[in-house]
Amino acid sequence: MKNVKTWNQSVVKKGNKTIVLETIIESFPISRAKIANRTGLNKGTVSSLVQELLDEKLIDESGPGESSGGRRPVMLLFNEVAGYSIGIDIGVNYLLGVLTDLQGNICNEHLVKFSNLSYEEIKSKLFDTIDLLTSSAPSSPYGIIGIGIGVPGIVSNDGKIVLAPNLGWVNIDLQSTLQKKYDVPIIIDNEANAGAYGEKRFGVGKEFSDIIYVSIGIGIGVGLILNGELYKGNNGFSGELGHMTIEVHGENCRCGSKGCWELYASEQALLNKAKQLEITVPNNEETSLEYLLTLAEDGHKDAIQLFDKIGEYIGIGIKNIFNTFNPEQVIIGNRIAVAEKWIKEPIHKRLINQTLWPHQENLQLNFSELSTHSTALGIAAYSIENFLDSNLKSKSETIS
Numbered sequence: 001m002k003n004v005k006t007w008n009q010s011v012v013k014k015g016n017k018t019i020v021l022e023t024i025i026e027s028f029p030i031s032r033a034k035i036a037n038r039t040g041l042n043k044g045t046v047s048s049l050v051q052e053l054l055d056e057k058l059i060d061e062s063g064p065g066e067s068s069g070g071r072r073p074v075m076l077l078f079n080e081v082a083g084y085s086i087g088i089d090i091g092v093n094y095l096l097g098v099l100t101d102l103q104g105n106i107c108n109e110h111l112v113k114f115s116n117l118s119y120e121e122i123k124s125k126l127f128d129t130i131d132l133l134t135s136s137a138p139s140s141p142y143g144i145i146g147i148g149i150g151v152p153g154i155v156s157n158d159g160k161i162v163l164a165p166n167l168g169w170v171n172i173d174l175q176s177t178l179q180k181k182y183d184v185p186i187i188i189d190n191e192a193n194a195g196a197y198g199e200k201r202f203g204v205g206k207e208f209s210d211i212i213y214v215s216i217g218i219g220i221g222v223g224l225i226l227n228g229e230l231y232k233g234n235n236g237f238s239g240e241l242g243h244m245t246i247e248v249h250g251e252n253c254r255c256g257s258k259g260c261w262e263l264y265a266s267e268q269a270l271l272n273k274a275k276q277l278e279i280t281v282p283n284n285e286e287t288s289l290e291y292l293l294t295l296a297e298d299g300h301k302d303a304i305q306l307f308d309k310i311g312e313y314i315g316i317g318i319k320n321i322f323n324t325f326n327p328e329q330v331i332i333g334n335r336i337a338v339a340e341k342w343i344k345e346p347i348h349k350r351l352i353n354q355t356l357w358p359h360q361e362n363l364q365l366n367f368s369e370l371s372t373h374s375t376a377l378g379i380a381a382y383s384i385e386n387f388l389d390s391n392l393k394s395k396s397e398t399i400s
């Protein structure tokens, strides 16, 4: 019996400290009395938990807050600069790294563009980016609290990159490699999972709990938030919907299958079609999404039709996912989000005409506002959550 009681006390303690910190993070500056009021915890408990958080430098005290006549209370603030998180989005032709504080505010960022690099070459750019961001972090009690990497491929639940077809990576253990070099927690996940989380935390997904996030760049990845939580499937394989078949006798894909969605609805598909139509670019440069957008703005019929066709294919894929999961919201993110003006209508048309009728009425279709930063911010936020979690747990275990 004694053991059970001890275990219960420890659980209660953990829970309360988390609640106090979460209350401060949500609504600082806030007084001790207000925390007690809002959480229903008694003042003594709040005071001792606040003292622990102050000792751990996770929160700060500031000058007096608003007075309601009597003595002015001391206000508590979340110490968002107690540590910094690094989030990296490895794309097929770029690498974007951000350094954020514990609130997810971007303090520094670094973008590298490339094409057709080997794993070793990308790894060296990754190390350079991590080193650059680390050295730019202001000094703080906890320093770098974690490094997160989003990759365009299948990542197993233990962080191994099983397959990233557009990078040509098979069975890569990037996590162990990074763990050997950097003495902080390392998280690796699919870029669309991280992007979905970024949108839920900081973007257009804040108000929703069932979200399909479709990340469209050179390839397509899909992240699912179900009941407010990231859905990763049994083996973390849920993000590979870019390779669902939409044309049975379609083109060959790098994944080994045929007629995959991303062959028809990605940025790469758009660029391939533009080449076939011989849309020429001045100065013999490669055609680009940005160039096609300027053509569309100038009324170039072929360019407008290309976006229309891509939008239609995006809509077909989303419809399939939509009918399976019946989410509240669909978010289009990553590079293609900048083409909203040209692809929104054809996507919408496909969904309205073909989605099973009971689902249509509440359909919420949004384009990402974080756009190219969803993945890097999302994966940086994972690390922050893990850091706060493990910090609260380890402290309360030693106390109980």
Ligand SMILES: [Zn+2]
Pocket (backbone or CB within 6 Å): 242, 243, 253, 254, 255, 256, 257, 258, 260
């Ligand atoms: Zn494929």
